Amino acid sequence: MPDLVLPVAVEAPPEQVWAALTDWRSQGRWMPATDVEVVSAHDEGVGVRLAARTGVPLPWRRGRHLGVLDTMVVTEWDPPRRVVVQHTGRIVRGPGIFELTPAPHGTDLVWTERLWLPLGLLGVVGWPLARPFVLLGFRISLRRFARYAAAQAG
Template sequence: MPDLVLPVAVEAPPERVWAALTDWRSQGRWMPATDVEVVTAHDEGVGVRLAARTGVPLPWRRGRHLGVLDTMVVTEWDPPRRVVVQHTGRIVRGPGIFELTPAPHGTDMVWTERLWLPFGIVGSLGWPLVKPFVVLGFTISLRRFARFARDRAG
């Protein structure tokens, strides 16, 4: 089970970073090629269910993507310090952990993904080949997130 641990410095106070991070419907503004839908009636706290679609939209199939459906449930909620989502999809599985720490510049955030690789031995052998692309995607997302959270109305 590989872990990806990616830090980012955000020039905003933890409360603003938290609000930006847990604004689930706005994740597509900082996560490339992703749309997020809140499936539950509430969008805060443990038990929130999310469906993220990452990929290329299919213009002839409204709301459909050629890509990955990432279903999640929030399993920990400790504002403005820590939120954990459990990925429950067929491809993306395992906990995603976001931890925020106050810092002189604003907030240090660490995004950890504990990946449960799909496809058994094939997934394990293929991971070294896809890991650089996954890390690149996360790095781009984090840079965009830092700007999104900084510029968000506080």
């Protein structure tokens, strides 16, 4: 089970970073080629269910992508310090952990993904090839998130 641990410094207070991070519907503003839908009756706290679609939009099918459906449920909620989402899809599985710590510049955010590789042996063998591209996507997302969160009014 590989772990990806990615830190970023955000020039905003933890409460502002938390609000930007847990505004699930706005994740597409900082996560490339992704749309997120809240599929539960509530959008805060443990039990929130999410569906993220990442990929290339299909212009002839509004709201549809050629890519990956990532379903999730929030399993931990400790504002403004920690939120954990459990990925429950066919391809993306395992916990995603976001931890916020106050810092002199604002907030240090650490995003950890504990991936449960799909496809059995093929997933294990393919992971070293896919890892650099997955890391690049996460790093781009984090840089965009830091700018997005810092720009949000608290």
